[in-house]
Amino acid sequence: MTEAATVDARPVRRAARITPVSIFLWALRIAALAIILYGSYLSISSGRLSAAQWRDLFVFGISTGSVYALIALGYTMVYGVLRFINFAHGEVFMVGAMMAFYVANALATTTLWTSSPVVSLLIVLVAAMATSTSVAVIVERIAYRPLRGAPRLIPLITSIGASFTIQYLVRGLVGPSTKAFPRMEQLRGTTEILGVVILKSQVVVIVAALVMMAGLYLFVERTRTGKSMRAVSEDPETAALMGIDVDRTIVKVFAIGGAMAGVAGALWGLVFPSLNFFSGFLPGIKAFTSAVLGGIGNIVGAMLGGVSLGIFESVGPSLVLAGYEIPAFSQLKDVVAYAALVLVLIFRPTGILGERLAQERT
Template sequence: MAQNSLTPKGPLATKRALQLPLVDGFLWLVRIAAIAVILVGAYNSLISMRLSGQQWRDLVVFGLAQGSVYALIALGYTMVYGVLRFINFAHGEVFMIGAMTGFFVSDALARTPLWLTQPFLALLIVLICCMTVSALVALLLERVAYRPLRGLPRLVPFITAIGASFFLQYAIAGLFGVGVKSYPGVPALSGSFTFLGFRILKVHLLVIVVAVVMMAGLYLYIEKTKAGRAMRAVAEDQETARLMGIDVDQTIARVFAVGGALAGAAGLLFGLVFGNVNFFSGFLPGIKAFTAAVLGGIGNPIGAMLGGLTLGSVESLGPSLVLVGLDIPSAHQLKDVVAFAALVLVLIFRPTGILGERVSEERG
């Protein structure tokens, strides 16, 4: 089709016709290089047997646990994107505030007997506090920073969100200090057990279970309740939803609240897994969760869950699998590079995600 025997007038020279192939070629080169690096690295590290099977399985479990946390955060991104079509960059900070709340509440509870006698009740209280506070912050954010900007080009709320992100970070730093806060230990969650050859830390099991329960709850909420239906309607078409008598403002606020609550829960789980949190803790998990949301097909809650688990595993396994195989020293130092590389590659090559269904309407 492209047999151009044209001799165009003006400066339209052949180099112009070549530009796209050049760009495409470059992208293909990147693609092939990425695949080659992954394959060679994986092959080398697998045949070198540097890690035992047990260690691989540990990495998988850890990856799933951290992936569940990402998935919970990613749900917030994806839901907001679904209704408003913009990236709520400050969502990572909502998560971080959840983790902070978790620290303060559990720190207080750890000094009561409840922490030892009824650890799960105590954790439930902490969880509810985290979810409430994060939901409130998300609501506040929506009210103050985003609602006035509805209908503007989406870069405007996006930049606002960047501002909100830094404001929240440094507000927390100013109020609570910049130091790292260490979660109190939960004796009931220390130790591990073995299941199907996988050695699973109890904390990781709790994290995965809580995340799964939350996601199931969210699924039911979106699919079965009236409020959930309203959310889906608003995501499809705000104007029509409004005409059908749905309170769009309230529905959007509810989306932020639900997303915030999930991020708050993720904050607590993050605190339980990694043990500490500071004002900057929201940045990296936020970006990674956004990657997860895109990876799963942004706007799609199920996709966000899958994306989160995938990204968690990639980040956990990637350095050992690929980088060690390439003889890169201190490969785990580069685990964030792996995450960012995943982000960049996903956005470049598969911006529609694994379950990219909504994307056709998202052009422009």
């Protein structure tokens, strides 16, 4: 009844649009919020976790989330220019992580690994970026360019095919076993930043992700290439008429998306030091979720979506589910992540930053 009262207070033109569906949606929104808030209240008031532990959960979430964000950029940029979801992107990430593993493994036997960790890390990053970029560009050339102009579902299905192809090619090349990343002694242990104790590896991941994302944002907003990408994304035909080589621009978009995935792959190896040919699947799906969460097609949205999803996953089970004393709630972190996606979409159907895109397109 309270919803009805608040709605009544609105201007008549809005009130005229009230349908049973919108009432249901509002009831759902309020119920969801109430469940989350009450669960959080129960959980926090029980005093189970200390303030430092809550903060740690946030930091864990941000570090995983920034990797999701880097991968999500590839999904969102490709969606921006071509309007389809490149499902092979998770595999582009995995290939980068695989290459990072082999390079890191080779470096770990040299003195460079211990004497100058920064240089070794840069080598690993560059190798992963180069591999992922090449794979992304090759996939675009072989699987997507011949389908330019075909209905959008067709490249979508092709991307699923490309995803399996890459997975099993990698399986054939390196075998199905799980590979353990070499450790870097300098990255072990914790460090203190602004009075907060954080794992060193997570500092590296968060800083690297921030730098890459800031660089990408400036690139897209400030350079000629970035401008041509935005132009193609807005209207490929007019962009072509204005003298922009659309195919070249699309290749560049794939290359940049691939490079970001490569960085993500190398960083993933630092935080979760083991991977196999299947490791790209779940992060890929999570990154796709992040892209949708942030508003697909929107670059800043993908970054925000990734970090939010990471935080939801990390904090959500302990915050909401634990409050209701659900047994083994940590197992349900994926449920929490996808439920959060649904919730955000109920409140903002276009995603966190989706509105700008919607306005630009109509």
